[in-house]
Amino acid sequence: MLTLDNDRLCFAFPEVHRHAHCAIECLRTLRLPDDNQTYPLPPKLGRFPMQAVDDYPDQAPPDWQRHGGVFLPIYQSEALWIGLYSAAQAMQRFTNRDPDGPRYTYPFAVKIATGKINAISGTPWQDNLQAAPQDYVVLPDQRWLDGYNVAKGLVRQFVASPLGSGHGVEVQASGATTHGGLQLAVYPMKTDAYAAYCQQRAEREANWLREAQAASIRYGIDKANQVELAAGGLIRQDIIKDPHGLDVWDQSRVSRCFVHLLNAEHYQAVTGERPPHPPFRARDYAKAGLPWFHLDSDGEALEGAAPLAKIQSIAAVTVAQTGQPMPDNDPLGPLPVRQIGGKPVRQGEL
Template identity: 45%
Template sequence: MIELINNALVFRFPRVHSEATCTIDFQRTLRIPDDHREYPLPPGLGRFPVEHVDDFAERLPESWRQHGGVMIPMYQSEAMWVNFSGKYPCAVKIAAGKINAVSGKAWSNELSADPQDYVVIPEQPWLDGFNVSEDHIRQFVAMPLGEGHTAEEQITDEAQYGGLQIVVYPMKPEAYEQYRSRKQMVVEHLCCYSLDMDLEMGLAPGGLMKQEIYEDEYGIDSWDQEHGSRCFVHIANSATYETIVGRKPPHEPPTAKEYTAAGLPWFEYYADTKTLEGSNILGGLTSLAAKVIEKTGKPLQDNAPVEPKLVKEIHSNNIVREGEF
């Protein structure tokens, strides 16, 4: 069962375990410069508003109605990170346009151990983008489908799905009983997001960020793949969102340059957990800035390099990523 509560997706697996619950929300953030330099973690600027697709079915394309799920608005001037929370361990697969964001391979519902194509909660507190190399991701940034910028289009040469696809599997109860002595666990479920042509937005690889994706220390047999949950999450541009729901989306976020000039903090996260290697497929993607130059001969707007002056360390036992306001 999936519920939408306070702009977050809450996944419950009562048939697996009474405590098998996790939450996934989608955080607005700065679009870091896409200049081949490595940047620390940007702040969270609040949750994206999340709407039931069924509440606006008469205003939406047929493909949205078929996929169901939810939708969020995104400006092309911002980025997104996926936030995981909960106390029950879960395996979470995330794809963008049905391209797995961890392995770069085509979407499938089943988990794969070789290569690992999912993240594990609670060890993985969030995911900011595509797993392009060990300890590095390229940020999730929204672009219209059909222009060739998204990971989906670069890998498949098609602009069919867009959005995010997420699947979550809870830990088997017998495996959970072995680990329940852990004090903090984070669990999430999977969801899928998409939009129709002319309306649909997909996710393109943006700036390079230092972020680790952690190995599954429990083993693939710990996950109950008979009781997964899926949700399709559509991404609408800001103008489309206002037309559909009759409300304006949140204001545009500051640029990385504006945020840094204000003396606000960036972050570095540390955890003593073995990390995955990057995906060769995703590592071969052309970043958004390079694609824009390739197609238009002009540089990407608001892409000036910045030098973060205030970088705060956070550790697995004190996770908080918020801007100052």
């Protein structure tokens, strides 16, 4: 079951387990310079508003109606990242905590593609999960995804460009711009595998405790108004290797969603609602001394995808097409970086 709730896509599999639910959201962020330098994780600047395609039958073009799903407004050259929340994470973040809710987050495998080119493996869309190379992320290990997996520990940021402009990953990988948008597919862990997972977690926690104790418009949306995603600047981010293996995922029960991307300047004409404000510039954010972020990953990082490593970035395509550098693409100076998660504290003498 898939629902749209307060600009979040909520996936639930009650036939698998009462705790088998997760949420996915698309978040606004700063577009980083595309200068082949690597940058820390940019901040979250709020969710993109989402609308169901079926609520706008007179405005949605035929291909949107065929795919269904949702759409969101995004400005040209704006960046986004994808937030991923599983079971207990989603309940804590989006609802009042259920005292009878899950003690452990329910694991999911999630495929993410842009223009039906897989953002993890760089391969064309396939319905089934693939292990070699891994073409999906695993929740709760992967909490977000900022871009395309181009090298181990590095992604190229998701950046919006006009559909058919030649900047997108889809046209570079497949030779044509056919789909655009984002494609998501969510696969829950099998019921028996989740029981074993919970048992393993409980045993690990018992061991940790013992160690701690011992230590102390009609068809108004035409191609010109649609947006696709291109590869932007480099961000330090690990794509975590599946720690469970392919057999634990219930591939007979999958929930899919097509996220269409609309140029934000046309959003009000389609929906009657004002679009979000234009995005902030990274250099203004940096000049204000506001924080950037770093997360130490617990799991093993995947290698980069060879097909994605060959993709030209949006800045490189801009130079090739126009002979001019991409606007607002100056490098950023030293940035204040804040650690995400717990920070170890040294125990000295009492």
